[in-house]
Each structure stands twice: as C-alpha cells, then as structure tokens.
Amino acid sequence: MEIKNISQNKFSSLIKDFNFDSAILPLGSIEQHGDHLPFSTDTLIVEHISNIVSIKSKAFLLPSIFYGVSYEHEPLFNVSIDYNILVDFISCICQSLSMHGIKRIYVINGHHGNIGLLQYVGQNLLSKYAMNSDFFYFINYWQMLETGFDHAGEVETSIMMALHPNLVRMDLAQTGLDIKGQESESLFKLGTNMSINNPAGFVKFTKNGIWGNPFNADAMEGKKMLSQVIEKILSLIIDPKYK
Template identity: 30%
Template sequence: MAKVKEIINMTRDEVAAAIEEFPVAILPLGATEQHGHHLPLGVDIFLAEGLSKKICEKTGAILLPSLPFGYSWVWRDIPGTVSLQQHHVEAVIKDIAHSLNRYGVKTLILVNGHDSNNSSMKYATRELQDEVEMDMIYLFYPDIQHVMKQNCDSETWHGMIHACEFETSLMLALKPELVDMSKAVKEYPDQPPLYGKSTISLGDLSKSGVFGDATLASKEKGERLLQTFIDKMVELVKLATRDIKK
C-alpha cells in the first residue's frame, strides 16, 4: 500500500514533485459538533479524514489538512460546537481550490463527512467551474441508503444519519478508543408538523443528540461499511482522473 502524501508533513519541494507526478488533491470536510454522549465532537472530521487517507493510499492523490468546521447551526448552543455560516463554508472551499490551482493541481476531490456541507460543496464547485481550470468532484457516502440497508439493522430517522448505528459503527472501525458504548442510546424523536418548514431544528428535538439506534453499532459493521465506501469512492476518483497521467 502506498504511503499517504500528507501535504501538511511535506516540504515545498516534495509537494511540487508530488503534483508533477499526479496533480490530484483530496480535501476532507468535517464539522465540530455534538454526536450524543457516546461519541466525540470530531466524528465528521475523523470519518472524512479516515476515508480520504484510504483513497489516497489507493490512488496516489495528495491529502490536504481536514476542514474541521462546517455549518452546524442546529447544535449551536451545545458546548463544543463550532459553526460557520453556510456561505462561509462555500467560500473556504473556493479559496482552497483557487490556491491549489495556482501551482498546478488539476483535480480536487472533496470528501465530506457532514451532511450539511453538501450544499456548500455543490454550489462552490458550480461557481469554480467558471473560475478555474480544475476538475472537481464531491463525495458523500455514495449510495448510502442502499449500503445502509445491506449493513445496518436499524431504521434511520427520516433518512438522516447522526450519532446513530451507522456513524457509531464507522467510528468503532476507525477510532474505537473515542467511542463509549456504555453511553450509546436509541432515540427516534417525534417530528413536529412544522419541522423543515420553520426554524425548529434538530437541537430542539433530541434529548440525547442521537437520531436512530446507536446501541446496535459494531466494529464489524463499521469495517464492512468503510470498505464498501472506500471501494466506491476509489472507483469514482479513478474515473474522474482517468485522463491524468501518473
């Protein structure tokens, strides 16, 4: 397995050589927000970074430092949460892309671990299409609903994932030392009629911060989920970079 080229640990000469060899970079996007009482606030960072490292190992892409903050408005009153405005997340993505474009990166891959970053990724890449000569793709757990049906035993809360069996299993596979399963719970909060049509937020609904059944999580499920997503993402990255010589 190839060693991951982490730009934060490289010299300017090493980065220049890596770009000359394969001008593709991966940016993990996360968030710092509550994930129940059994998981750390950095779940979305750890998952995005873990997936990104595996993709880099298999493709030779350069790994950028993870973006640790996202749009986390719904948890803004819970200690530890740090939330950026949605358009600020978009602006940061764009600034990073413009920086990379200046010295020859040809493709930027966004690997996201935080659902609320998806809109920022989508609109940032659309605007960048008209601003830089760089290809971009953005990934968030490809075919997630199908993969979850195959590997998870619990239902989602209205299609959402947060501190549930899915995320807890992935964390048990990647960062088990940060998971306290003795505090894992099952919670499916009632959904008010005005949810999604008003300022009622997730933070108003759940007592535990869990949306789903975290008690059913396991390392084995997490490893299966992780490998499935890695395979799917590597395939997509190779497709996006097939015309780039390595």
C-alpha cells in the same frame, strides 16, 4: 501523500515526474454526537477514508477542515461557520492548488449540513476565478453506504468503534429517533427534510440529538462499512468521466 509533510522539491517532483494531479480534502464538523461519541466524529471518519483514498488513488491529502455548518444542532454544542465563508474558504484552496499544477480536488464530506455550501463552490469558482467545472467535486461518504445513514446511531457508532474504540462511551449511549420499519418512514423523512437543517431543526425532531439506535452498533460492521465506502469512492475517482 500528506501535503503538509512534504517540501517544495518533493511536491514539484510528484507533479512533474509521477503525475500527481489530484487532491483530497476531508470536510467534517465539530458538533454534538450524543454523550457517547466525540464532537469530532464526522471529521475523524472522513479523515480515515480520505487517507486511504489518497494513497490508493495517488492524490495529495490536504489537512482536514474540522468546522462545518452545524446550526441545526442548537442548542446542543456545535462550532459553526457561516456557509458563505466556507464557500469562499474552499474556493481559495482550490484556486491556490490550481495555480500550482493540481487539476482537480475531491472534497470528501462527513456532515449532512455541509451539502448546501458545497453545491455552490463550483459556481463560485467559475464566477470569481473563471475555473472550469471539472476541477471541483464533492462526495458525501454516507451516500456510498448500502444501509441507511444516521447521526450517532448504529452506523456512525459502528464506524467509530472500528476506528477509535477508545473514544466511544457506550455506557453513556442513548437511543434516539429511530423510524426504521414504521409505515410512515418515507413520508416522515420527506417531512423532516423540509426543516431539519434549520437552526435547532435537528433537535426539534430527535429531542436528544441522536438519530438511530447506537445499541445496535458493531465494530466489525463498521469495518465493512468503511471498506464499502472506500471501494465506491475509488471507483468514482478513477472513472474517466471525472478526469
């Protein structure tokens, strides 16, 4: 139920008569994804996931937030918002929803650089609005995947092939940083975690802004990944521990 398309009467009825008490907020980014994927890749993926999750869980679907914290992609293209602004922005959305009968919100996050700010939204809600910790939850969709995640590599390219094949330009694709199978893989990942989200940190390691190999991408695998993610998120949302 896309909240932007309903009226006051419909909203009130859903809250009162049909026990709609949750909302889904897709959070993405506008940032480079190589030459073969669009800037909006993260947002397009979580929009699709959020739409299906909202339908199956009977939750309101909020308009997406297209902007995130993406300074790590400098000097390649990104439109970034200061994390304090986004913490306050999401907190204001939560506070408004709470005043109108919504009991919890699930942010479905599509961008790794947003994790830091999302960790502080709950604290902000408590200190500014005295809202309980059982109102706000966030889910990083890639953590629902059984395969390792990447950036404009096999995973994201497969998913975009499944969702928006017209936006995928494999004739422009390049191989990026790919450490799968290397003996030092685990240690290297630990090392990159120390500074990869610093301004220009991502490009420092990947050189061309791509993590992974998009030439291994497959649309059918992308559909399987999406089904897997949606199934796991739904399992989380209906778990009574989060009610």
